[in-house]
Amino acid sequence: QVPLVESGGGLAQPGDSLRLSCAPAAGRIYSSAVMGWFRQAPGKAREFVAGIRWSNDRTYYADSVKGRFTISRSSAKNTVYLQMNSLKSEDTAVYYCARTQQYGTTQPADFVSWGQGTQVTVSS
Numbered sequence: 001q002v003p004l005v006e007s008g009g010g011l012a013q014p015g016d017s018l019r020l021s022c023a024p025a026a027g028r029i030y031s032s033a034v035m036g037w038f039r040q041a042p043g044k045a046r047e048f049v050a051g052i053r054w055s056n057d058r059t060y061y062a063d064s065v066k067g068r069f070t071i072s073r074s075s076a077k078n079t080v081y082l083q084m085n086s087l088k089s090e091d092t093a094v095y096y097c098a099r100t101q102q103y104g105t106t107q108p109a110d111f112v113s114w115g116q117g118t119q120v121t122v123s124s
Contacts, residue, residue, distance in 0.1 A: 001113045002026050004097045009118030012087050020082040020118060022097035028078050031055040034103045035080040036111055037071060039093035039120075046096070048106035050082060060104060065091075087122045094119050 008020040022035070029035065036051040050061045050071035059071050070083040080097060095118050098111035105111075 004099070004113050004115040006095060006097050006115045006118040009095060009120045011121045011123065013124050014088055014122055016087050016122070017083070017085045018087065018120060020084070020095055020120075021079050022081075022115065023077070023079040024113070029054055029080070029099070032101060033099045034101065034105075035071075035073065035097060035099050037080075037082045038096045038098065038108060038111075039091075040096070040117075041093040046108050048108070049095070051103070051106075052080060053103050058103065062106070084120070087120075089122050092120060092122050
């Protein structure tokens with residue numbers, strides 16, 4: 001499995017915005033793929049954040065981020081994005097992207113090609 005590479009994390013204050021990016025280390029994202037963003041805070045399990053079907057832009061979100069985060073993609077850039085607005089301290093985590101063939105799943109075990117993650121820290 002070709003790993004994915006995340007970028008765009010950093011330090012933000014509550015209420016700020018950040019945009020994360022994710023692209024394959026090599027090759028292209030196939031139209032049958034569903035791309036997902038997850039996050040993992042220290043001492044906590046990895047949790048689903050958002051997913052998008054590459055072929056038709058259908059999206060789904062965790063309740064905790066609905067209305068604040070937006071997942072999108074660029075076929076031209078072979079990249080999936082996570083726009084994070086109105087950040088809260090509880091959004092602090094390492095954010096990962098991964099892919100699956102199952103639209104609607106939120107289980108990490110259903111995803112492959114995990115990247116190394118990018119740290120997002122929200123603090124005043």
